[in-house]
Amino acid sequence: MLQRELTREQAIAVAEQVLQHVEGTIIERGYSYFSDGVVFNTRVENNRTLCSDVQGSQVYHVRLDLEEVQGSSCTCPYTRLCKHIAATFFQMYSVFENPRHFLGKAQQPRRATFSPAMLIPNYRPAVSPPQGNESAPVQSGLTAASSVHDWWAFFESWTRNLLSAMESFRASSEIFSSYQNVLSVTAGWPTERAQLFHIHANLFHLQKLQQYVQTYRQSHWYPDLAQTAERLLEQLEGAIYFSDRQALWSKHRLALEETLTIIRRWKENDLSSLYWVYAYRLVWWSLLDAPEWIEQEKAELDETIASPNTSEAVLEKARLLRAHFSVMDRQDDLALAVWMPMRRLPLAFYLPYMKAFAREAQWQRFLDWTTALTGRIGQAEAQQYRFVLTVWREAMKQVGREAECGAMLKTFLPSSYPEYALYLYEEKQFKSWIDLQMSFRVPFADLSAVQLKEIEEADPALLYPYYVREVNRLIRERNRTAYKEAIKLLKRGRATYAKADQEADWERFVDRLSAKHNRLRAFQEELRRGNLNL
Known part of the structure; x- marks a missing residue:
């Protein structure tokens, strides 16, 4: 049915929008729903809307806008593009392409795109029982009065x-x-x-x-x-x-x-x-x-803080709560001065304020907080980090500092590793790129072959420290498989040195390596088999 009503080109175009606007975790959950076969009654309306029913905790009704994915809707409480919409997408995409290939693409590092919808709470609670809920309402004796x-x-x-x-x-x-x-x-x-x-x-x-x-x-x-x-x-x-x-x-x-x-x-x-x-x-x-209520609450907290009879535990609590009202008074420095020394407060503690600043287009205020919270952002869990980074990019754009984003990604390490590595590579800062990979102990085998080839052609000497470190690491594993991998790298290193007319330096390195590990019989055997033991 869908194959007659839609085209492969439409499916691919929708897929590009899904990649751009739907969170990776939501795509993965949508794929699970699709794989479980809970998407049904799929149909096309008005040549631009794909409708379906998806069985979750109840049956949800999805309308996937094939021209503007962000205009899609679902009857579930989630306010953003949800897993039921993603599942409906997979139902359509599977008719034309392999959905597992798309899932793999979605799991690759990618830059999230800012949308105002990111700043809206995830869930909109229903104010009436959901349709199709056949359970009897709770008998309470309560009325609206x-x-x-x-x-x-x-x-x-x-x-x-x-x-x-x-x-x-x-x-x-x-x-x-x-x-x-x-x-x-x-x-x-x-x-x-x-x-x-x-x-x-x-x-x-x-x-x-x-x-x-x-x-x-x-x-x-x-x-x-x-x-x-x-x-x-x-x-x-x-x-x-x-x-x-x-x-x-x-x-x-x-x-x-x-x-x-x-x-x-x-x-x-x-x-x-x-x-x-x-x-x-x-x-x-x-x-x-209400101003009068807020002032009364502040006064009570101030009294607790000022009292000489307040215990340390109560004082810490009062100072923590009082700092909230400092933010409401736009005295952010006072609040952060209280909170920042409290190491138990994670990034999640600060996110409600940062969301509010972004909703109100207080972009410089948002940036001031990201500067203060740089360390916590760098150590945050992936979902929180991606959210902050995406809004941060938008804030930098809004204040005219978008060009600085790439270089400033370094401040958010280690969380920003994928984005910062991509920035260094695109800017052809190959030495810094190599240093970053080595500092994060990325195995040589995990590096992109395309990127390595470009670096070899630009300046092969940049890769020498990587070859040396990786070969030594493999030898320390003391097993035949690792030795074989080390020999492959030694051969590749020789070819790289040859491009720079420094093959003699590489041969001397191999000789010293052989002498250093002359008691590792298996390693010596692999050197001979690779014609490297001269």
Whole structure:
């Protein structure tokens, strides 16, 4: 069917856009969905839209725009080009080309392209039960007129057995299932009221997760539990971002005042986990941003900091939280002066601010933070690093410094290794390129044959240190296979030296190598077989 409605050229054109605009991890997940055969009802509409249904946690409906991939949509909560869209792409692409070849291409290092969509939270929480969800709504006795206090009383009742269930079964699944199920309470509520309820449900379950860790895990966060906390925070960010804050302030101020009371009590939490701190900052930044409330919170924190009776642990917590309000006051230097010495704060701690600066086109402010956080960016996990680097390039472009990007990539090492290596090669800074490969201990066999050939033709002597180091490394492995690889490199090195009319130097190196390792019988045998033992 698709082969008659579409062309190979269309498939290739869409593939180029997918490579440019879809994250690598999303492409990989989309390929898994496609391979599992969960894409169905695929059809073309209006000669430019590929529609499909994809079975995930429920059936999602995808519309892939074949002319402008960024205009594609899916009914899942993910706000960017998602794995269901990627799976639909693979369903179409497989008709014309081998999808595994495309997947391999997508897994190669590539420059991400900036899009404003990158700055939008990943998830947009639904304010009504999803279509096709046949489970009965939770019976709560709550109505749209119920107070926030009533909400939290219901949450406590609803989760009275949750911690024991988390201990008996998979903790992450139990708590997220509880969170998702309780959202059905708001069916039929006004949208903005439902949005605020979702925010509180999220805050409650995040608090419950931290209580579980402290009760059953002695303050130890297993990776699965940490991922659940991060997932809840992603949902919280989306719930706040997409909420109708104007309607909340005009129609539900009393509920916001109750929210204020709850979030102020969070200052009593300890710093064994930072997840509550992330949530505290999100709520203050975008929901409770009334000047009089902010000033009162700052005054309480200042009083705690100034008190001679404040313990060191409480002082550290108060200073950490107070620095957030310094950022809100655009006193970034004061905040960073507090946070930077706290080595436990990862790059993820700073990302919400950097996203906000980029959304508001405060490009120089974003760049100032990347300068301050250079070390953390260089050590960050791949996904966070790619995000910062992509926005950083856009910020440099916006302030007229795009030409400096290549040289400045060095400051983000080791994370920037692929991009910096590509920059050095494209600029024909071959000596620096070789030095970079050697410093990262890249095996000679992993280097691009095309790049090596160009360097040999330009200046073969640049490769001598690499040959010497690699040959010595292989000999130290003390096995026949490594010796054979060393002989191949010695032969290649001889040819490279010959191009520079320095073959005699190479022969002397081989002679010294043979003498140094004259007791390695297997190595000596390989030298003779390679006609190198003169």
